[in-house]
Amino acid sequence: MKFQELILKRQSVRKYIDKPIEEEKLMRCIEAARLAPSASNSQPWKFIVIDDPELKDKVARETFSTIVNFNKFVLQAPVIIAITLEKPPVINRIGGRIKKRSWKLIDLGIAAEHFCLQATEEGLGTCMLGWYNEKKIKELLDIPIKKDLTLLISLGHFNEDYKLRNKIRKPLEEMCSFNKY
Amino acid sequence: MKFQELILKRQSVRKYIDKPIEEEKLMRCIEAARLAPSASNSQPWKFIVIDDPELKDKVARETFSTIVNFNKFVLQAPVIIAITLEKPPVINRIGGRIKKRSWKLIDLGIAAEHFCLQATEEGLGTCMLGWYNEKKIKELLDIPIKKDLTLLISLGHFNEDYKLRNKIRKPLEEMCSFNKY
Numbered sequence: 420m421k422f423q424e425l426i427l428k429r430q431s432v433r434k435y436i437d438k439p440i441e442e443e444k445l446m447r448c449i450e451a452a453r454l455a456p457s458a459s460n461s462q463p464w465k466f467i468v469i470d471d472p473e474l475k476d477k478v479a480r481e482t483f484s485t486i487v488n489f490n491k492f493v494l495q496a497p498v499i500i501a502i503t504l505e506k507p508p509v510i511n512r513i514g515g516r517i518k519k520r521s522w523k524l525i526d527l528g529i530a531a532e533h534f535c536l537q538a539t540e541e542g543l544g545t546c547m548l549g550w551y552n553e554k555k556i557k558e559l560l561d562i563p564i565k566k567d568l569t570l571l572i573s574l575g576h577f578n579e580d581y582k583l584r585n586k587i588r589k590p591l592e593e594m595c596s597f598n599k600y
Numbered sequence: 601m602k603f604q605e606l607i608l609k610r611q612s613v614r615k616y617i618d619k620p621i622e623e624e625k626l627m628r629c630i631e632a633a634r635l636a637p638s639a640s641n642s643q644p645w646k647f648i649v650i651d652d653p654e655l656k657d658k659v660a661r662e663t664f665s666t667i668v669n670f671n672k673f674v675l676q677a678p679v680i681i682a683i684t685l686e687k688p689p690v691i692n693r694i695g696g697r698i699k700k701r702s703w704k705l706i707d708l709g710i711a712a713e714h715f716c717l718q719a720t721e722e723g724l725g726t727c728m729l730g731w732y733n734e735k736k737i738k739e740l741l742d743i744p745i746k747k748d749l750t751l752l753i754s755l756g757h758f759n760e761d762y763k764l765r766n767k768i769r770k771p772l773e774e775m776c777s778f779n780k781y
Contacts, residue, residue: 422721423628425603426635426714447604449776454607454767456713458730462770471779503781514731521705522730525751528709532637533607540603549639549703550695562781570706586635589643595630598652600684600743 425536430584432544435495435575440470444541445498448574451537455530458522459514461507464530467560469499477559481552482571490550496573501560502531504567524569531570544577601721610717611765613725616676616756621651625722626679626755632718636711639703640695642688645711648741650680658740662733663752671731677754682741683712685748705750712751725758 420428445468452466469475478501479493493499506512507523515521535545548571557568588594601609626649633647650656659682660674674680687693688704696702716726729752738749769775 420603422601422603422606422718423632423635426632429637431637449772451604451607453769453772453775454604456610456612456716456728458728460768462775464775465781466776467781468776468778474779520730520750524702524705525709525712528706529713531706532710532713535637537603547637547639549701560779560781566781569701587641588634591630591634594634594643594645595647595649597649598655598741600646600648600741600747 420540425539427586428583429536429539431546432575432577432581433492433546434577434581435492435497435544435573436578438497438576440498440543440574440576444543445574447541448534448537448543452530452534455526455533457526457529459508459511461511461523461526463505463507463523464527465503465505466534467501467503467562469501469560470497474559475499478556481555481559482548482550484550490548493548493573496575498574500534500572500574501556501562501568502527502570502572503562504569527569531572534572538574542576544575544581546573547571548573606717606720608767609764610720612727613756613758613762614673614727615758615762616673616678616725616754617759619678619757621679621724621755621757625724628722629715629718629724629755633711633715636707636714638707638710640689640692642692642704642707644686644688644704645708646684646686647715648682648684650682650741651678655740656680659737662736662740663729663731665731671729673727674729674754677756679755681715681753681755682737682743682749683708683751683753684743685750708750712753715753719755723757725756725762727754728752729754
C-alpha cells in the first residue's frame with residue numbers, strides 16, 4: 420500500500436465489533452511505535468496495553484465526559500493503549516532549556532501515529548483520545564503520580580460497512596507558503 | 601512498500617547531493633502533512649518551504665551551533681521546511697485548559713512525521729532539526745514575532761551509497777507493559 424493510501428485510510432474509528440485483537444497484529448503496532456524517531460533518540464514514551472477486559476472497561480469509563488455525551492464508544496474497544504511521557508535524557512533537557520523548547524510531546528505524537536498507521540495497515544481501527552480522567556486512570560494502572568499520562572488510543576476491529584470518510588483539511592494555500600510566512 | 605519497511609527506511613539523512621527536489625515529490629510530502637490528523641481536526645501548523653537558494657543558505661547557517669560543530673550538513677540541503685505552531689480553535693484551548701493538557705505539539709509531530717515518511721517513500725532524505733536560532737530565522741521568513749517556530753526539516757537527495765543504519769531502540773520490555781505501568 421502506498422503511504423498516501425495508508426494516510427487516507429487512517430481515520431478515527433468510533434465503532435468496534437466484538438472481536439479480540441490478534442496478538443501478532445497488536446505487537447506489530449507496538450513495534451512500529453518502538454521504532455519511531457525522537458529527538459536525540461530519547462524515546463520519551465511508555466506504552467501500556469490494557470487488554471484485561473475488566474480493567475479495560477474501567478479505563479474506558481474514565482474517558483466518558485459528564486458534560487457532553489462522548490467517548491461512549493471506547494467501551495466497545497477490546498484494547499486501550501495508555502501512553503505516558505518519560506523523561507528525556509539530560510542532554511535534551513539542557514538543550515531544550517537553552518532553546519526554551521520541548522521536543523518530547525512532538526516525539527510522543529510521532530510514536531502514537533506510527534502505532535495508528537500500523538494498525539490501519541493491519542485492518543484495525545484506532546482513535547486517539549485526549550479527554551479522560553488522568554488521576555483515576557493513573558490509579559487504575561499503577562502509574563506513578565508524577566508521570567504524565569499524555570494520550571490514550573482505543574484499538575479494535577470494525578465492521579466492513581464502516582464508512583471511510585473524506586478528509587476535511589485546510590486548503591494547501593492556508594497551510595503552506597514559500598520562502599515567507 | 602509495507603509500512604514497517606518504510607519506518608525502517610526513514611532515518612535522519614545528514615549528507616545530501618547537489619540535486620534539486622522535484623516539485624511533484626515535494627508537493628506530495630506537503631500533502632501528506634496536510635492530511636495529518638490532529639485533535640478536533642485543529643491542524644495547528646503552517647509549513648514554510650524554503651527553496652530560494654540564497655534565503656535557504658541563510659536559514660541553514662542559523663541552524664549551526666557555535667558551541668559544538670553540528671548541523672553543518674544543512675547547508676547541502678536544497679530545501680528546508682520551517683514549521684510554525686498555529687493557534688488551535690477555541691474549543692481545543694478550553695478543553696486543554698480544563699485537562700491542563702496541550703495537544704498541539706503532538707499534532708505538529710504527527711504532521712512532520714507524515715512529511716518525512718512520504719519523503720522516504722519518494723526516495724528523499726530528511727532530518728528534523730530542533731536546534732536553531734529561532735529569532736533570526738523568524739526575521740528571515742517574516743514570521744510574526746508571537747508565532748512559535750517549532751521545527752525545521754532539511755530535505756534533499758542522497759547518494760546511493762548512503763548507509764541505512766540499524767535502529768537502536770529501547771527493548772520492548774522497557775517501552776511496553778500490559779495492564780500495569
